[in-house]
Amino acid sequence: MDLHEHSALEIREGIARGKFTAQEVCERVFARIRDWDPKFRIFLASDEEGAHSAATEVDRKLAAGEPVGLLAGIPLALKDNLCTSGFPTTCASRILEGWRPPYNATVVERVKAAGAVLVGKVNMDEFAMGSSCENSAFFPTRNPWNPECVVGGSSGGSAAAVAADLVPLALGSDTGGSIRQPAAFCGVTGLKPTYGRVSRFGLVAFASSLDQIGPLARSVEDAALLLSVIAGHDQQDATSTDLPVPDYLLRLREGVKGLKIGLPREFISAGIQPEIKAALETAQKVFADAGADLIEVALPHSEYCLAAYYLAATAEASSNLARYDGVQYGLRVSGDNLLEMYGATRAAGFGSEVKRRIMLGTYALSAGYYEAYYKKALQVRTLIQRDFEQAMTKCDLILTPTSPTTAFRLGEKMEDPLTMYLSDVFTISANLAGLPGISIPCGYSLEGLPIGLQLIGRAYDEETMLRTAYAYQSRTDWHKQRPAMEETK
Amino acid sequence: MDQDYEIVIGLEVHVELATDSKIFCPCPTAFGAPPNTQVCPVCLGLPGTLPVLNRQVLVLAIRAALALEATPAEHTKFDRKNYFYPDLPKAYQISQFDQPLALRGIIEITTPAGPKRIRITRVHMEEDAGKLLHPGADGRLGTAGSSLVDYNRTGVPLIEIVSEPDLRSADEAYAYLIALKEILQYAGVSDCNMEEGSLRCDANISVRLRGDQVLGTKAELKNMNSFKHIRSAIEYEARRQIRVLQEGGQVVQESRLWDEEKGVSYPMRSKEEAHDYRYFPEPDLPVITISAEMCEAISQSLPELPQARRQRFRQKYTLNEYNAGVLTSSRELADFFESMVDCQAPAQAACNWLTVELLGKLNAEGRRITQSPVGPEHLAELVRMIESGKISGKIGKQVFAEMYQSGRTPEDIVAKQGLSQISDPGVLEKVVDEVLAAHPGPIAEYRNGKTQTMGFLVGRVMQASQGKANPKLVNQILKERLDR
Numbered sequence: 012m013d014l015h016e017h018s019a020l021e022i023r024e025g026i027a028r029g030k031f032t033a034q035e036v037c038e039r040v041f042a043r044i045r046d047w048d049p050k051f052r053i054f055l056a057s058d059e060e061g062a063h064s065a066a067t068e069v070d071r072k073l074a075a076g077e078p079v080g081l082l083a084g085i086p087l088a089l090k091d092n093l094c095t096s097g098f099p100t101t102c103a104s105r106i107l108e109g110w111r112p113p114y115n116a117t118v119v120e121r122v123k124a125a126g127a128v129l130v131g132k133v134n135m136d137e138f139a140m141g142s143s144c145e146n147s148a149f150f151p152t153r154n155p156w157n158p159e160c161v162v163g164g165s166s167g168g169s170a171a172a173v174a175a176d177l178v179p180l181a182l183g184s185d186t187g188g189s190i191r192q193p194a195a196f197c198g199v200t201g202l203k204p205t206y207g208r209v210s211r212f213g214l215v216a217f218a219s220s221l222d223q224i225g226p227l228a229r230s231v232e233d234a235a236l237l238l239s240v241i242a243g244h245d246q247q248d249a250t251s252t253d254l255p256v257p258d259y260l261l262r263l264r265e266g267v268k269g270l271k272i273g274l275p276r277e278f279i280s281a282g283i284q285p286e287i288k289a290a291l292e293t294a295q296k297v298f299a300d301a302g303a304d305l306i307e308v309a310l311p312h313s314e315y316c317l318a319a320y321y322l323a324a325t326a327e328a329s330s331n332l333a334r335y336d337g338v339q340y341g342l343r344v345s346g347d348n349l350l351e352m353y354g355a356t357r358a359a360g361f362g363s364e365v366k367r368r369i370m371l372g373t374y375a376l377s378a379g380y381y382e383a384y385y386k387k388a389l390q391v392r393t394l395i396q397r398d399f400e401q402a403m404t405k406c407d408l409i410l411t412p413t414s415p416t417t418a419f420r421l422g423e424k425m426e427d428p429l430t431m432y433l434s435d436v437f438t439i440s441a442n443l444a445g446l447p448g449i450s451i452p453c454g455y456s457l458e459g460l461p462i463g464l465q466l467i468g469r470a471y472d473e474e475t476m477l478r479t480a481y482a483y484q485s486r487t488d489w490h491k492q493r494p495a496m497e498e499t500k
Numbered sequence: 501m502d503q504d505y506e507i508v509i510g511l512e513v514h515v516e517l518a519t520d521s522k523i524f525c526p527c528p529t530a531f532g533a534p535p536n537t538q539v540c541p542v543c544l545g546l547p548g549t550l551p552v553l554n555r556q557v558l559v560l561a562i563r564a565a566l567a568l569e570a571t572p573a574e575h576t577k578f579d580r581k582n583y584f585y586p587d588l589p590k591a592y593q594i595s596q597f598d599q600p601l602a603l604r605g606i607i608e609i610t611t612p613a614g615p616k617r618i619r620i621t622r623v624h625m626e627e628d629a630g631k632l633l634h635p636g637a638d639g640r641l642g643t644a645g646s647s648l649v650d651y652n653r654t655g656v657p658l659i660e661i662v663s664e665p666d667l668r669s670a671d672e673a674y675a676y677l678i679a680l681k682e683i684l685q686y687a688g689v690s691d692c693n694m695e696e697g698s699l700r701c702d703a704n705i706s707v708r709l710r711g712d713q714v715l716g717t718k719a720e721l722k723n724m725n726s727f728k729h730i731r732s733a734i735e736y737e738a739r740r741q742i743r744v745l746q747e748g749g750q751v752v753q754e755s756r757l758w759d760e761e762k763g764v765s766y767p768m769r770s771k772e773e774a775h776d777y778r779y780f781p782e783p784d785l786p787v788i789t790i791s792a793e794m795c796e797a798i799s800q801s802l803p804e805l806p807q808a809r810r811q812r813f814r815q816k817y818t819l820n821e822y823n824a825g826v827l828t829s830s831r832e833l834a835d836f837f838e839s840m841v842d843c844q845a846p847a848q849a850a851c852n853w854l855t856v857e858l859l860g861k862l863n864a865e866g867r868r869i870t871q872s873p874v875g876p877e878h879l880a881e882l883v884r885m886i887e888s889g890k891i892s893g894k895i896g897k898q899v900f901a902e903m904y905q906s907g908r909t910p911e912d913i914v915a916k917q918g919l920s921q922i923s924d925p926g927v928l929e930k931v932v933d934e935v936l937a938a939h940p941g942p943i944a945e946y947r948n949g950k951t952q953t954m955g956f957l958v959g960r961v962m963q964a965s966q967g968k969a970n971p972k973l974v975n976q977i978l979k980e981r982l983d984r
Binding site: 092093094100102107110112113114116211212213214215216218219220246247248249250326327329330333334336338339340349353373376377378381385 | 541544545546547548549550551552553580582584586589590591592649776778779780783784785786
């Protein structure tokens with residue numbers, strides 16, 4: 012097996028046993044970035060120097076017999092909305108171009124401490140707003156399975172970096188499906204933890220009550236490994252929960268016998284691509300063969316998810332993004348007075364989707380509209396949470412497609428934001444309910460584009476969700492397939 | 501006539517809490533540090549940072565609420581108040597909107613008509629904004645060539661205390677502020693230092709014809725930071741509104757600023773006040789649950805508050821209302837007084853020496869009671885020496901001046917300077933006889949019925965004894981001799 016095809020766990024093992032060094036792994040990563048990044052445009056900034064010294068340090072420690080962390084020597088890519096001390100963090104926005112945070116996000120601190128080799132920052136939709144990575148202010152990323160297709164979003168760069176075998180692990184963030192949908196589009200595994208499971212400190216906020224950082228990897232095992240490192244309480248995030256974090260690798264192999272998997276009847280809608288419907292039906296059989304019971308459940312308020320989400324998320328975003336005013340950091344466009352400076356800076360600094368959402372959110376919170384929009388959205392959110400609580404009394408997990416379609420063509424949906432928003436119709440509910448969700452590959456379309464299935468678990472029970480996803484991957488090899496990138500080079 | 505109108509005032513007071521660190525980050529809150537030296541990524545609102553509530557803020561805010569007899573909420577939450585201004589780095593202020601910390605309090609104030617209870621609507625927590633430096637020529641940011649921002653104040657913890665429109669005059673507003681300040685200082689919640697901006701006030705003012713049930717249209721006077729200014733601003737604003745109505749006009753609902761130098765209020769530009777704050781729940785901070793146990797513990801730790809202490813001083817020490825008021829105007833002063841009493845100084849004399857002599861001296865020098873060079877034990881000792889007749893009152897003042905200057909004990913001063921009062925009749929008789937021998941004229945006048953000469957002769961005796969003679973005895977002996 013080629014070095015870059017190793018899983019994260021295999022790399023750690025190989026380095027620890029002296030089969031290869033962390034530096035060799037690191038060099039291979041940058042060789043591949045040089046080969047492939049010009050074509051797929053995944054990285055916004057790579058950090059060869061930093062990665063090299065981190066790898067050297069791992070090798071030195073191992074040679075000296077010193078202990079190393081859980082991620083020792085494993086290359087890892089970061090979504091560009093995770094703050095990296097002294098290293099540019101742009102959120103793929105002009106307004107933050109050149110800004111270097113004076114601190115690391117908590118997750119960045121944790122993966123560094125565990126010995127990960129941070130390779131660089133990858134592309135995303137501007138401020139995590141989008142489902143295709145086309146809203147990046149700098150360039151769209153292309154799908155390793157088909158460069159004419161989008162990678163999904165907003166964590167498109169993270170998914171593509173893993174899919175293209177540039178890195179075995181990446182971190183993304185998920186507000187309405189931003190980890191799971193690009194994972195599905197790129198044929199990788201992507202996990203959104205329970206809200207509160209992972210510290211948001213240092214994640215540049217889009218919608219604070221929905222945002223959650225999570226791992227993208229080629230397998231459930233690798234995702235579990237990375238989650239073990241990043242999960243847990245953080246004093247700097249009052250919304251992070253003070254619950255013990257299990258070793259997520261420990262109980263992966265316990266199987267799914269007796270587990271009940273719910274199929275929400277509301278999600279079997281006409282809007283799903285037929286190949287995805289078929290792939291899901293096949294997947295149900297796999298779970299049944301593994302010993303799980305599949306039952307039908309009801310999530311009666313599902314049809315309101317999208318509307319509630321686009322009010323709640325944009326309302327918070329309008330407030331979170333108000334700080335980009337040109338006063339303290341980032342882009343400033345001068346004006347004759349303060350108001351002009353504000354206007355000119357924000358007009359030049361934000362892309363059209365970000366502006367659209369700020370306007371929408373501002374409207375939803377405005378006097379006279381608050382009750383009808385924002386408040387109503389919160390009420391609907393409560394109903395959706397109750398739907399899941401009800402359903403979860405009958406089942407342990409919920410199974411849905413991750414996205415109603417496979418990756419679409421670049422430019423195909425850019426003129427129609429509402430169609431684009433539908434891309435997240437199956438993933439949004441987990442954010443509204445605060446529940447963990449995972450997307451794993453479950454087939455390919457006739458065109459050869461990956462299809463993902465989603466499992467949604469109980470709050471703080473990532474363990475059962477991972478165990479179920481692992482059971483699926485141990486019976487299928489969809490996740491082991493790789494894009495034929497050479498053919499399109 | 502002005503008398504036909506009734507003035508209606510409600511106050512919103514912002515008070516800085518006496519914490520060491522800011523409300524959502526560990527930065528210090530000390531006043532007067534060089535600009536932008538007490539900041540961190542959190543209070544600068546840098547992308548990705550999150551607020552974490554300083555527990556001490558919650559404790560002090562509950563303390564304040566309980567001291568104001570308000571009821572803390574079982575569940576309270578923070579909200580975001582959204583507006584753009586360069587001193588507000590996140591472009592929203594973390595404040596509290598529809599679930600404030602506490603509701604329904606009371607402050608009792610003293611008015612010429614007797615005590616009056618002013619209702620408090622709510623008490624809530626929030627963060628302070630920064631400070632703009634070098635604004636433009638007309639004092640407004642919009643037209644400045646360039647401006648600088650000092651973020652040291654950003655994130656300093658505040659509570660806002662909102663009153664019901666129960667105040668009926670500028671004097672009542674003034675009395676309310678004094679009472680509020682006393683309570684908060686007693687409770688140890690805030691130093692209420694106006695010079696350092698620890699207490700700021702907005703006033704909602706309207707006028708109506710006496711007997712009207714409906715409130716008039718109000719104007720809001722913003723951001724005043726001196727009690728005296730507030731009083732004159734309210735007086736001005738009420739007169740202005742009455743004049744508008746008398747001239748057949750209508751009061752415009754608006755925010756106004758007070759110009760102390762010119763003695764006028766003027767409207768803020770509409771752009772500066774046309775805010776839709778778009779409040780919504782702060783998603784970065786969980787809802788806070790305040791337990792009955794926590795309230796009980798805080799309540800237990802509250803000291804005796806000014807109103808109760810005033811009452812007790814009047815009863816226990818039989819002081820008049822004025823003196824009880826002066827002595828309890830600050831916790832430190834009341835403590836000083838009670839320490840004197842504990843050192844066996846009689847209450848009334850202790851009150852006189854403390855309020856007239858010591859406070860007179862301290863006030864003249866702009867010092868506070870906590871900075872007094874004379875401690876309560878020594879002042880009590882001085883009072884005891886006078887009361888027991890060891891020294892005269894006159895000598896007492898001399899000793900006090902020396903104590904204030906040198907910090908020495910009264911006993912020491914009296915002993916070293918031989919100032920003890922002469923109460924030995926044998927010694928005094930000798931002095932009296934000498935004085936009488938030297939002044940035959942006044943003796944004759946006295947005996948001819950001009951009894952005022954007695955005073956002259958007492959003065960001479962006191963002079964001859966360098967003020968040390970016991971005046972009571974001197975009078976007695978003189979009278980005996982003259983009436984013989």
